[in-house]
Amino acid sequence: MHLSRRSLLAATAGLATSLALAPPASRVARAAGQKTLRLATRVIEVNGKPATRYGVSQPSGARDLILDEGDTFDVRLENGLDVLSGLHWHGLNPPWRQDGVPYISGPPVAPGKFADYNFPAQPAGTRWMHSHFGLQEQNLLAAPLIVREQSAIKSGLQEVVILLEDFSWTKPSMIFEELRKPKPMAAMGATTGGMNMPGMTAPASSGMDLNDVTYDAFLANDRTLADPQVFDVERGAEVRLRIINAAASTNFMIDLGNIEGTVLTVDGNPVLPMKVRQFPLAIAQRVDIAMRMPPDGAALPVLARAEGLAKQTGVVLRPRGATVAKIPETAAMAASALTFMEEMKLRAQQPLASRPIDRSVPVDLTGNMTGYVWGMAVHGMEAVPVGVEKGERVELVMRNTTMMAHPMHLHGHNFQVTEINGQRLAGAVRDSVLVTPMATVKVVFDADNPGLWAYHCHNLYHMEAGMFTTVVYEGFA
Numbered sequence: 272m273h274l275s276r277r278s279l280l281a282a283t284a285g286l287a288t289s290l291a292l293a294p295p296a297s298r299v300a301r302a303a304g305q306k307t308l309r310l311a312t313r314v315i316e317v318n319g320k321p322a323t324r325y326g327v328s329q330p331s332g333a334r335d336l337i338l339d340e341g342d343t344f345d346v347r348l349e350n351g352l353d354v355l356s357g358l359h360w361h362g363l364n365p366p367w368r369q370d371g372v373p374y375i376s377g378p379p380v381a382p383g384k385f386a387d388y389n390f391p392a393q394p395a396g397t398r399w400m401h402s403h404f405g406l407q408e409q410n411l412l413a414a415p416l417i418v419r420e421q422s423a424i425k426s427g428l429q430e431v432v433i434l435l436e437d438f439s440w441t442k443p444s445m446i447f448e449e450l451r452k453p454k455p456m457a458a459m460g461a462t463t464g465g466m467n468m469p470g471m472t473a474p475a476s477s478g479m480d481l482n483d484v485t486y487d488a489f490l491a492n493d494r495t496l497a498d499p500q501v502f503d504v505e506r507g508a509e510v511r512l513r514i515i516n517a518a519a520s521t522n523f524m525i526d527l528g529n530i531e532g533t534v535l536t537v538d539g540n541p542v543l544p545m546k547v548r549q550f551p552l553a554i555a556q557r558v559d560i561a562m563r564m565p566p567d568g569a570a571l572p573v574l575a576r577a578e579g580l581a582k583q584t585g586v587v588l589r590p591r592g593a594t595v596a597k598i599p600e601t602a603a604m605a606a607s608a609l610t611f612m613e614e615m616k617l618r619a620q621q622p623l624a625s626r627p628i629d630r631s632v633p634v635d636l637t638g639n640m641t642g643y644v645w646g647m648a649v650h651g652m653e654a655v656p657v658g659v660e661k662g663e664r665v666e667l668v669m670r671n672t673t674m675m676a677h678p679m680h681l682h683g684h685n686f687q688v689t690e691i692n693g694q695r696l697a698g699a700v701r702d703s704v705l706v707t708p709m710a711t712v713k714v715v716f717d718a719d720n721p722g723l724w725a726y727h728c729h730n731l732y733h734m735e736a737g738m739f740t741t742v743v744y745e746g747f748a
């Protein structure tokens with residue numbers, strides 16, 4: 272673990288370990304109405320070969336945890352793995368002790384033990400859950416967590432949940448080790464151990480670096496386009512897609528082909544309807560898109576292309592009787608780099624109340640590929656937390672000083688995007704925003720959930736290499 276993160280954790284370790292989240296295991300009965308999630312290994316098939324990976328499922332075998340708006344999040348998490356683990360409820364705003372981040376909100380869950388969670392399942396929308404322990408997320412320990420909006424329930428639309436992931440046959444620890452090996456400038460651009468060096472996937476002149484890791488496959492609901500999931504839908508019906516980017520370090524471009532869909536929410540939060548055929552989905556982000564099946568009854572693919580690459584994954588929507596054509600895993604053209612074009616157009620349907628900013632915090636995103644060292648400098652200082660007081664309107668001014676894009680995620684709060692590269696906007700309410708190379712993005716949030724919250728880059732390897740800090744309320748440090 273990176274030094275800055277370790278020193279940060281040292282400051283809070285005493286607090287975190289003294290407050291056990293769950294009572295002693297095996298002596299406590301399961302409460303009525305409680306749902307059980309179990310972490311265990313599972314075998315999936317990737318391009319004809321079996322892969323043993325982590326996973327989460329319910330006693331029914333279901334992967335997706337689906338609740339209704341207004342429900343209580345009443346969950347027992349059992350760790351059936353032989354390693355310390357846990358799940359974070361990404362996009363929900365629980366009390367901080369139930370956020371599922373080891374050593375920040377509480378201890379990890381030991382093998383054979385469990386932890387109980389009980390809080391209002393809010394805000395409603397497309398959320399997800401994933402391990403926040405080490406590199407387990409790259410081991411596919413992630414799943415959809417949907418709190419269906421009353422409006423979605425009433426609409427009666429069929430819902431199609433798509434979880435996107437990046438897959439490698441190489442162990443996550445090996446991928447990270449390879450990334451951290453010193454890279455002499457002369458070797459830049461040469462392929463080393465399956466890693467992409469700067470310049471490999473972006474025009475040489477831009478100096479931008481899109482992908483650190485070369486993946487073996489991209490998955491949609493654990494499957495590749497060699498054998499995609501096929502959803503049965505009604506001819507001409509309107510369908511609500513809930514798409515989740517659960518990849519460890521891949522941004523995607525969602526591609527609806529010739530069909531125009533309507534963006535309903537981003538990161539689970541309603542936006543003014545926006546018509547799209549393509550939509551960028553950075554790591555950890557979600558988008559809900561309503562799309563109508565064509566009257567001719569043809570099957571439709573919903574595709575996701577990895578940023579900077581022609582490789583794609585996806586699912587198929589199939590009306591009764593339609594034939595499903597084979598979809599190539601490589602598109603005709605590479606997806607371009609994600610930009611702010613769509614983000615600039617998004618408008619929150621429920622913007623934050625208008626009020627002055629009480630605290631503006633400069634957060635520089637720092638690092639370089641040569642040493643694979645990443646960081647967050649708060650008020651110009653590395654390895655210090657963002658201090659806030661309850662009741663404040665807080666602005667985070669994220670300035671990316673690097674040539675990579677960083678999907679920045681704040682726990683326990685949803686923020687509103689208010690400025691991109693100097694241009695003011697009443698942008699989307701989100702929990703994860705992509706800050707492209709050398710860009711500055713401002714977001715605001717209301718400090719209404721006291722505690723100690725993770726605030727980090729959601730590129731798993733950037734986070735592991737130090738791009739991680741906390742938001743700490745007065746009285747909680």
Ligand SMILES: [Cu+2]
Binds near residue numbers: 730
């Ligand atoms: Cu990053």
